[in-house]
Amino acid sequence: MKEYVTEIIKIDESLIEEGNIDSLKELPALQRAAELLKEGEVVAFPTETVYGLGADATTPEAIKKIYQAKGRPQDNPLIVHIAAFNELDGLVKGSLNPLAERLIKAFWPGPLTIVVDKREIIPDETTAGLDSVAIRMPDHPLTRAIIQLAGVPIAAPSANKSGAPSPTRAEHVFADLQGRIPLILDGGPARVGLESTVVDVRSERVQILRPGGVSREEIREVIGAYLYEPGEEAGSIKKSRTAEKPLSPGMKYRHYSPETPLFIIKDESSLKKLLQSGLPENTALILSDEWASKYGPGLKDIKVIKMGPRERPELIAAGIFQLLRYLDTLSLDRAYIEAIPEKGIGEAIMNRIRKASSRE
Numbered sequence: 001m002k003e004y005v006t007e008i009i010k011i012d013e014s015l016i017e018e019g020n021i022d023s024l025k026e027l028p029a030l031q032r033a034a035e036l037l038k039e040g041e042v043v044a045f046p047t048e049t050v051y052g053l054g055a056d057a058t059t060p061e062a063i064k065k066i067y068q069a070k071g072r073p074q075d076n077p078l079i080v081h082i083a084a085f086n087e088l089d090g091l092v093k094g095s096l097n098p099l100a101e102r103l104i105k106a107f108w109p110g111p112l113t114i115v116v117d118k119r120e121i122i123p124d125e126t127t128a129g130l131d132s133v134a135i136r137m138p139d140h141p142l143t144r145a146i147i148q149l150a151g152v153p154i155a156a157p158s159a160n161k162s163g164a165p166s167p168t169r170a171e172h173v174f175a176d177l178q179g180r181i182p183l184i185l186d187g188g189p190a191r192v193g194l195e196s197t198v199v200d201v202r203s204e205r206v207q208i209l210r211p212g213g214v215s216r217e218e219i220r221e222v223i224g225a226y227l228y229e230p231g232e233e234a235g236s237i238k239k240s241r242t243a244e245k246p247l248s249p250g251m252k253y254r255h256y257s258p259e260t261p262l263f264i265i266k267d268e269s270s271l272k273k274l275l276q277s278g279l280p281e282n283t284a285l286i287l288s289d290e291w292a293s294k295y296g297p298g299l300k301d302i303k304v305i306k307m308g309p310r311e312r313p314e315l316i317a318a319g320i321f322q323l324l325r326y327l328d329t330l331s332l333d334r335a336y337i338e339a340i341p342e343k344g345i346g347e348a349i350m351n352r353i354r355k356a357s358s359r360e
C-alpha cells in the first residue's frame with residue numbers, strides 16, 4: 001500500500017458556522033481536497049454525524065483505496081454522499097418510492113441514508129456487489145462544499161480503522177489512518193456523534209437497517225405504520241440473513257469496539273448489586289451524570305467516567321465514541337457502562353454500546 005505524509009488542515013470554524021457553501025468553496029484547503037478526489041485519491045472530512053473517508057463513488061480504483069486504508073472487509077458496502085436533491089435521479093434505478101420521497105423531504109440534508117436500487121454508474125466496488133446503493137445528503141456545509149467542488153458523488157464510510165469506534169474529531173482520524181491517507185480536513189467535533197440512520201426504502205414498508213442520527217420516532221411521525229417496528233422486522237431480517245446476500249452487510253461485523261472488555265449495567269438495581277458485590281481492582285464505571293452524582297461519591301478506588309445526562313441523550317450521543325477511545329488509554333481490566341432508555345437517539349446509542357460490548 002502507498003505511504004502518505006498525512007496532512008491535517010484546520011478549517012476556520014466561524015466559516016463553518018456561517019454555513020456559506022460558496023465561500024467555503026473558495027478555501028485553498030477545500031480545492032486541494034477536491035483535486036485529490038478528482039485524481040482518484042481518498043480524503044477525510046467532517047460530516048454532521050462522524051468524520052468520513054471519501055472517494056469518487058463512480059471510480060473503482062478510488063473506492064479500492066478506501067477499503068485498503070481502513071482495512072475494511074470487501075463485502076461491506078459504502079454510503080454515497082450527494083450535495084443536492086437533483087443528483088439523486090442519476091443514481092437511482094427506476095422511480096423513487098413515494099415513502100422515500102417523504103423521508104427525504106423531511107430529513108435531507110441530514111443524518112438519514114436511504115437504500116435504493118442502483119444505476120450502472122455506481123460500480124460494484126462501491127456497493128460490494130449489491131444491486132442496491134445507500135445514499136445520503138449530509139447537512140454539513142463543508143461536506144456539501146467538497147462534494148460540489150469534486151463534481152462527483154462521494155462514497156464515504158466512517159474514517160476509522162475498520163473495527164474501531166467511528167471518529168468524531170480530526171485527531172481520531174489521524175490516530176487511525178496516519179500515513180495511509182493524504183489529507184484530513186479538520187472541521188472541529190462532529191455535531192451528532194453517531195452515524196446516520198440507514199433505511200431500506202425498496203418495498204411497500206420502510207425498514208431501519210441501522211439506527212442513527214434520525215430517530216425511529218421522527219421517522220414514524222412522517223410515515224406512520226409504513227415503518228416496520230422492531231417485532232415486525234424480525235421476520236424480514238431473518239429472511240434476509242438466509243438470503244444469498246444479507247440486507248445490510250455492515251451489521252454483521254464487530255464495530256465500535258474498545259480493547260477494554262465492556263459490560264452493560266442494564267438498570268439501577270443491577271448497578272446496586274454490582275456495587276454490593278464489590279468491584280475488582282482496575283475497573284471503571286461509565287455512568288450518566290445523574291447516576292454518577294448519586295453513586296459516585298461512595299466509591300473508592302473505582303474510576304467513574306461521566307457520559308452525560310440521561311435526560312439529554314443527544315449529549316451522550318455526541319461524546320460516546322470519544323469516550324470509548326478514551327477508555328482504551330486507561331489500561332483497565334474492565335469497564336461497566338450504564339444502559340440508557342431506548343427512546344429517541346437512545347436507540348442508536350444502545351445499538352453502538354451493545355456492539356462495543358460484544359466480544360464476537
Ligand code: TXA
Nearest residue numbers: 049052077078132133134157158195196247248249250
Ligand atoms: O453517518 C454516516 O452514515 C457516516 C458518514 C461518513 O456519512 N458514514 C458511515 O458509513 O457510517 P459506514 O460505511 O461506516 O456505514 C455504512 C453502513 C454499513 O452498515 C453498510 O453495511 C450499510 O451502511 N450499507 C451501505 N450500503 C448498503 C446497501 N446497499 N444495503 C444495505 N446496507 C448498506
Ligand code: MG
Nearest residue numbers: 157158166195
Ligand atoms: Mg463505520
